[in-house]
């Protein structure tokens with residue numbers, strides 16, 4: 009392919025067929041510049057970089073399977089009587105949307121398979137976007153210059169949930185209708201405009217006859233188009249910034265170490281698409297998801313216990329469950345000035361999600377302000393090397409998980425044979441103390457891991473081999489690290505708190521004082537990386553454990 | 568490791584690395600030496616890897632065949648059962664999985680075992696040069712300056728005002744998405760029609776219920792008589808008017824004075840629409856006389872006029888006043904005295920009107 013990189017194409021002859029085709033196209037429309045730029049672009053490799061790829065590939069699978077479904081799905085809410093081949097529902101009154109979803113399942117060959125592929129890919133899509141986001145957070149990949157891409161990622165997370173929810177509602181089965189009913193209840197609790205929004209959304213009273221076709225438009229046009237737009241922006245920025253890399257020997261903020269795009273990286277990434285597709289197909293073939301024929305058509309009267317929303321809606325549903333409607337004898341819903349304020353619905357529906365997404369979107373700026381670190385970062389942090397950030401992330405993650413678990417409080421109760429109310433009380437307590445515990449524990453664990461790293465960097469790996477010294481003492485033999493492995497453990501920076509800096513007028517204002525306090529909190533517990541001097545000291549003494557002790561007392565553990 | 572070449576000047580003192588600069592750090596040893604793979608040195612190993620890749624691609628072909636056979640050979644005709652559908656679904660999944668995994672794992676194996684695996688290092692280039700940066704910022708400054716927007720607040724403020732108001736029509740044009748709510752949420756089908764009281768009927772078949780049929784401890788899912796015969800808006804009505812009917816020992820009921828005649832012989836009727844966010848409150852615990860909403864576990868106590876005793880709901884379930892007509896059927900003596908279901912902004916006003 010290097011053919012195209014040579015300017016003089018008239019005398020230069022490509023060696024392979026691929027090269028000749030490239031040459032042909034290039035001489036007509038150009039493009040060798042792009043190929044030259046990207047053909048061998050270096051991409052760092054790490055298993056945790058796969059989540060973003062999974063997200064992208066599951067979106068492609070969603071587009072493919074979703075397009076197939078549109079050929080057979082009819083989003084009408086008109087009443088009809090089922091005449092398809094699924095006998096238990098024969099002649100049952102239902103909406104055309106539900107009936108056509110049943111037809112896709114039972115009377116279109118491969119239709120059920122496509123529905124299953126679509127639904128599993130949807131679950132995988134939101135999951136991989138979320139995990140990808142966690143990876144980016146915990147490794148500090150959101151730092152300058154990637155803040156804007158972090159925001160685009162956050163928008164993608166919201167859009168992916170919107171896509172999932174609008175899709176979940178389309179088949180108009182009992183569960184999806186019930187999900188809509190809950191949404192309607194939440195919307196009605198909004199002060200001043202809630203009732204109007206509900207009536208406008210449903211075209212009148214719930215459930216009305218238009219909601220499915222409206223959601224359909226959002227589901228197959230607006231939301232996917234926005235997702236596509238965001239994905240394009242996202243990938244464009246990835247190319248502009250080049251990928252981050254994990255710290256290690258030979259890697260620094262001025263280079264990218266990895267495999268060239270062609271052929272290795274492209275082959276691995278391209279091959280991975282087929283693997284994701286294959287795994288989704290396997291799940292679609294063998295694990296039934298959303299068996300709408302078991303639920304029956306939507307009817308406002310029945311509901312079955314123990315049914316769950318799709319996983320990504322769980323945390324909101326769980327928050328709704330945790331909120332008490334009555335505290336003692338005090339009604340949480342209040343009537344003020346003749347109007348209803350349903351705090352029992354509003355607070356759990358808006359506040360946790362509001363906090364999570366506000367912090368998520370602003371975090372890069374918050375951290376940058378606290379640390380005053382305005383440099384570009386292309387080398388990632390190992391999570392343990394940024395203990396406070398990692399602890400903040402785990403606190404948030406735990407909070408999310410408590411709410412998510414609350415969405416299954418009834419399942420927890422029946423599975424572990426405990427009283428449902430007790431499960432709720434415990435989860436209510438965890439809602440408040442869970443994040444605090446998670447913060448403290450994570451920070452301690454991160455610092456302990458850092459100390460362990462120091463230990464290994466200075467004294468080598470434990471080999472598990474015990475030897476007896478001449479004077480009768482037993483010690484474990486430590487194998488020294490080679491310099492590459494050692495550099496991985498010591499090549500990071502451990503900033504100490506940054507005291508308040510006077511501004512241009514030479515004064516330290518209130519805001520700066522606050523920042524200095526936060527910086528103190530952020531960096532006060534730190535473990536400095538081992539230094540050559542320490543290594544020297546550790547090796548100076550021969551014979552095992554005295555050396556360890558000598559080094560121990562020299563550690564620059566500043567607290 | 569500040570990247571000073573990227574054109575973003577670092578002000579000294581703002582770098583949070585204090586306390587480190589004094590200590591000598593380990594030198595970066597550079598990219599570790601490349602280790603050869605088996606296939607790089609041993610032609611037999613390379614040949615073996617080649618055959619493995621080909622085998623994986625071959626398994627993909629098998630998968631494609633499985634898919635096609637399953638698609639064409641399994642008939643979803645008139646006599647197909649759910650079992651047939653499931654079988655076809657499983658085989659289509661299996662076929663696709665093999666077809667895709669064969670290609671995917673084949674390519675990845677090819678890349679890992681046979682393609683060059685030298686890690687290479689590439690310089691990062693600055694996103695833009697310092698010169699471009701300054702020029703661009705200056706251009707924007709000049710543009711802003713030339714518009715004179717800072718010197719002419721009248722222009723700026725009127726423009727801001729106009730821009731702020733301009734989206735209003737874009738909002739207003741959605742006004743016909745739905746009708747005005749008015750007091751639609753305040754009324755249900757239970758209101759007597761032309762002086763005739765509505766009978767309580769079984770959900771879903773619509774047959775009226777005789778008081779004599781309701782034994783102590785039993786519970787009925789109830790809809791208004793005539794609901795099933797509706798053509799338009801049946802689900803809308805049903806979503807408001809479903810009711811739970813239960814019979815307790817009259818002593819257990821403890822009605823408040825104004826509701827003394829809302830029950831008949833220990834039979835009470837309550838709205839089935841949860842006052843939390845509207846799920847059907849479908850579970851009746853006969854022993855404890857509790858009603859439980861399966862959505863978020865709000866629990867209502869029948870013996871205290873369906874007061875909330877647990878969960879996120881804040882208000883009791885509305886009670887439907889009932890009596891018995893001349894033929895012994897249960898009837899609603901009036902509509903609910905308050906709107907059913909989840910709360911909404913105008914609800915209090917509707918409660919007042921309903922009771923006026």
Ligand code: HEM
Pocket residue numbers: 067070071073074075077078081108109112123126127130131133168171172173174175176177178179227228231232235297298
């Ligand atoms: C962008 C991410 C998307 C997500 C997360 C998503 C999610 C979902 C989900 C969860 C369902 C319910 C499936 C079921 O029946 O169990 C659904 C249904 C559906 N989706 Fe999507 N979808 C996405 C994109 C698309 C696209 C791009 C199209 C069309 C071009 C599409 C077309 C459909 C159709 C027609 C249905 C109804 C079919 C049925 O339920 O049988 N979807 N979607």
Ligand code: FES
Pocket residue numbers: 841842843844845846860861862863864865878879880
């Ligand atoms: S809808 Fe009944 S508890 Fe939430």
